[in-house]
Amino acid sequence: MTEDTPLSLHERIAGQVRQLRAARGLSLDALASHCGVSRSMISLIERGESSPTAVVLERLACGLGVPLAALFDAAPATAADPVARLAAQPLWRDPASGYLRRNVSPAGTPVRIVEVEFPAGAEVAYETGARSPSVHQQIWVLEGRMQIRLGDTAHELATGDCLAHPLDRPIVYSNPTRRPARYAVVIVHEAAAPLGR
Template sequence: MSSTSDLNQRIAARVHALRSAQGLSLDALATRCGVSRSMISLIERGESSPTAVVLERLATGLGVMLASLFDEAPAASASPVARRAEQPEWTDPQSGYVRRNLSPPGFASPIQLVEVRFPPGARVAYETTARQSPTHQQVWVIDGAMDVQLGSETHRLAAGDCLAMQLDQPIIFSNPHRQAARYLVAITAEASAIPTARRAP
């Protein structure tokens, strides 16, 4: 299992590689995603533990899915199987929610699966905007209950419920209950919309 420090270093390498692959300066990416130049620099050096909201802004600015920032760069030799011990877990320092990337690391695919444990009282607000290519997400609640607000519409989800959405408007995840929620997220986008980062020398 990857440690928080290991994941911060992986995020640092991915953000830097994706930015470099697109020829973006720190200032250009900062303008595009609404994250300060200094914060991006700290993240790329592995000296900051960014929140989920900051990472979502970076992912949007880089034209990738949030889960991609926890992944390895696509590689032709990547295994199509992700063993349980290889699936990285990351805790959002702001809300305390824990996300686990289920998809095989480095395996090129337009589909990514993520499992999330959402603590009681947690709330995460993503300022999602339209992507370069349509990005779709489905949330399937495994245990507990939670609310998902899409724009001005709120969906109350219980165990077994599944919500489909397009990532083109603000989304708020909240758990107003006393029990933690656990849910699966399936995300897909056209493969051409996911830039391939060059491996660092």
């Protein structure tokens, strides 16, 4: 996979966060208190002046009531092209862990597919818990091995294994091996209700 340029991704993420926050009628302060990301960091992200980590983006997505994949959409979700061409599928590398994600699905669909290349020895911990509306996902290991910790339960996954679960507790992705892993995540997200101020 070849990554998009950092500038184009920062602009894309900035536009999506601004648009989603405005659509929900949230001030910077309200979103900050809702998701646990500082007002100054959200402002930097919305101006495309920050390289946020996957953990920060996940907190924002949770606070906005959308899956993380929605922050990488090119435009507000409308009646989009039902085909997501490979060249248009956004690629993003987490500056903290080095994992590379590609949003495979067309924007605005209720089911999202994400492909991830996860470096050897890397780990990403998402602290967010139960979602409203609920989010369900399946993690299908395409190559290598992954350990997925859901709350206090660890699942060892090898090539071909698939883990299905609701996103209702903290989750830790780790690759305990010396080789990169590759997996697909299929996400089903219920329609979000508008958040108040």
